[in-house]
Amino acid sequence: MSSKDYYSVLGVSRSASADEIKKAYRKLAMQYHPDRNPGDKAAEAQFKLINEAYEVLGDAKKRQVYDTVGPQGFSEGFDPGGFPGGFSGGFGRGSGSFGDIFSEVMDGFFGGMGGSASGGRSQGEHILRQVDLSFEEAALGKEISIKIARWESCAPCSGNGSKNGKSVTVCSTCRGTGLIRVQQGFFIVQRTCNACGGEGRVISEICPACSGKGRISVDRTITRSIPAGVTTGMRVRISGEGHAGLQGGPAGDLYLDISVRPHPVFVREGDDLVVEKNLTLTQAIFGTTLEIPTLGAGYPLKVDPGTQPGTVRRIRGKGIANPATKGIGDLVVRLGVEIPTRLTREQREILERYAEVSGDAPAAGSSPDGGLFSKVKSIFD
Ligand SMILES: [Zn+2]
Ligand SMILES: [Zn+2]
Incomplete structure (x- = not known):
């Protein structure tokens, strides 16, 4: 996990400013760039890692998610398939490292939408929802219904964005990769292909139902049983109920962050x-x-x-x-x-008698006039 901590990869503190992160990234990227280290596999791997880290920390939104669902967000794990009713485990499946799980989430949350750099088929984004439960609901389990708005595959074009599902050609500029390589001074840089917007394909006749996106926004109500015994901080995954994938890619997942209200008795x-x-x-x-x-x-x-x-x-x-x-x-x-704080005259007399036969020494100052019991008497009678 430590090798995947993006902050240490870039050698900056968690409170580093955007500018500090950018500077650190540039310095390291120059140092480890493959063009400067030809044939050095270690440098290449490090270069990739630096880019991966900057991809996240260099983007305010992604950084916030990383900080929020970072290592501690993944500590709560369930057994895969451990839940009845379609739950297939949460984070921390198997022994998967934080890095693997995290990249899965990042891809889901941020990939795909509007044409990712890789183009083509990709998994839909995940959806995250907060679920508030009463103490009893959390302890005993509860069937819940959640309203979500999500992208679903467009039926008329079968999700490929072209009218009637036809007239799609591979982009000739990038030959379908969605990326082009550009010489930029010292470096060769990969850029998103302008001709196809990174999709890797060109549609000559756009599907009117989805405007070529291949997906349409739909309001859904998802009903599932939350298993008995969940606690605050647990995250439940509902597989395949996130946004539809692009170009036939798998759907993302729906994640439920559980929050349990306290109980007056328990x-x-x-x-x-x-x-x-x-x-x-x-x-x-x-x-x-x-x-x-x-x-x-x-x-x-x-x-x-x-x-x-x-x-x-x-x-x-x-x-x-x-x-x-x-x-x-x-x-x-x-x-x-x-211990009773208010005594009736009768109760007091009984307890005084009890103290007497038990041989309890009278409290200091409990003389007939101004003693402890007299004071109590004056307060309560
Ligand atoms: Zn292209
Ligand atoms: Zn369509």
Whole structure:
């Protein structure tokens, strides 16, 4: 991964200005240019990498995406095919390096649109959407419907942009590559072919339905089940539901960035569902059965006599499903004891009597006039 960190490739900090990046790129490009290092494979590879890095960091938009979905954005991975209902895993499939995955995303987000430099057949762009779920929806799974506007292949021309799908010829200027090589002083530079706009082909009669783009914009509603147990920061991939590819290329994917709202009662810790519950003084002393809220029906928890504050009870398998491991966490109940702050006269007398028979020493200053209990009395009675 480190060799693919574009910032270190260009030798600049993550906060470098556009100008600094440009300067660093130029300097390195001159140094490693193949014309200056004939036959040097290492220099050639480095030159390619420098260009790759500049392609991203030299473009404000791409740089922003790189900074956002950069290495940390890919740390959350799922098992391929791990999800029911058409999910085919998220980022981090197999042991694919960050670089491979990232280039896939970059190609998807930025390639293709309006004729990429490579021309011809290319994959459609990916689509990224934010999905907000309640705590329960995330824990139990939820079928969601997302509205998207996407490019789909134009039916009348079968996506090739020519009227009736005919009258397409290979561009004679670039011989179909979409690129031309131009001598520019010391260097030979590759440029997008002007004759075909990098498409590598020329259409003599343009398809009226799509104006020759081969794709038309369509509003779609995509319905899918989000698997139980997703958490904030996870990214779910729905394969092939992004924009249509160009000239028969595969469609991009739809990515869903999951965000889960907090819950007033439950907290999630790993795969455990955590609930805090307070016992009354007498419940803690005599024991009781508590109804503990869970994501389904309440769970009757038997509390032993003499339960201490801070006691933690763990009920196995009543927690949250893990979409990657398929395991289920526990229900964790943290028990507290509520000390009453308001006492009736009768309650106070009973507790004073309790203190007396227990041999508890009266608190300092609890003399009949002006003692602790008198103060409490004056406040509450
Ligand atoms: Zn051309
Ligand atoms: Zn068309």
